Amino acid sequence: MIGAGKLTEALKIAGFEIFKDCLSGADQRAWVADLRAVAQVAPMRHPVTRSGKQMSVKMTSAGRLGWISDRRGYRYEPHHPDGMGWPPIPARILSLWQELTGLARQPDCCLINFYGEGARMGLHQDRDEGDFSYPVLSVSLGDDGLFRMGGAARGGKTQSVWLNSGDVVVMGGAARLAYHGVDRIRFKSSSLLPEGGRINITLRVVEPS
Ligand SMILES: O=C(O)CCC(=O)C(=O)O
Ligand SMILES: [Fe+2]
Numbered sequence: 001m002i003g004a005g006k007l008t009e010a011l012k013i014a015g016f017e018i019f020k021d022c023l024s025g026a027d028q029r030a031w032v033a034d035l036r037a038v039a040q041v042a043p044m045r046h047p048v049t050r051s052g053k054q055m056s057v058k059m060t061s062a063g064r065l066g067w068i069s070d071r072r073g074y075r076y077e078p079h080h081p082d083g084m085g086w087p088p089i090p091a092r093i094l095s096l097w098q099e100l101t102g103l104a105r106q107p108d109c110c111l112i113n114f115y116g117e118g119a120r121m122g123l124h125q126d127r128d129e130g131d132f133s134y135p136v137l138s139v140s141l142g143d144d145g146l147f148r149m150g151g152a153a154r155g156g157k158t159q160s161v162w163l164n165s166g167d168v169v170v171m172g173g174a175a176r177l178a179y180h181g182v183d184r185i186r187f188k189s190s191s192l193l194p195e196g197g198r199i200n201i202t203l204r205v206v207e208p209s
Pocket of ligand 2: 125
């Protein structure tokens with residue numbers, strides 16, 4: 001599945017890797033079908049933050065734990081806010097994790113974000129997990145997204161890169177706790193999703209081993 005030599009060094013941040021064009025067109029369509037099946041069981045919704053502000057992205061999860069945000073804050077939960085358990089992480093998604101990380105440990109959570117027209121994600125750290133020695137693996141599908149990456153401290157210098165459909169990002173090591181976000185998408189730049197928009201999935205180990 002992974003072409004050799006596809007690793008680029010778009011950003012010079014230790015532990016941050018981009019694998020361009022990791023997924024073929026056929027793979028991307030299969031992933032989208034898998035993710036739509038997850039969203040059938042565990043519907044996407046716009047979370048609100050602790051302050052009550054609605055996020056512009058819609059989210060759902062697969063796996064033992066799902067990431068949620070509500071007026072009580074951010075956390076992982078074993079159930080969707082509507083009460084159902086999260087569907088299992090699709091097998092082909094787990095194989096990519098295995099192939100790229102080589103880890104025996106499987107991720108607990110596959111967080112699925114959907115960026116419709118105008119959606120973005122502010123700079124943040126992924127730090128609700130219990131063990132930062134595991135990388136976060138992220139896959140982009142659909143429209144191009146302008147990804148911004150900073151350092152471990154808020155307010156530091158940032159670098160930006162466009163992520164395209166089929167690109168995979170690994171944030172491990174020093175990059176694991178780096179600030180990152182998505183400034184904007186190029187709506188309808190890809191034909192993968194007929195309705196337009198960008199899907200990003202992140203695979204996370206949540207519980208300490
Ligand atoms: O959409 C992306 O590329 C990043 C998503 C992200 O940072 C997150 O879900 O925590
Ligand atoms: Fe993140």
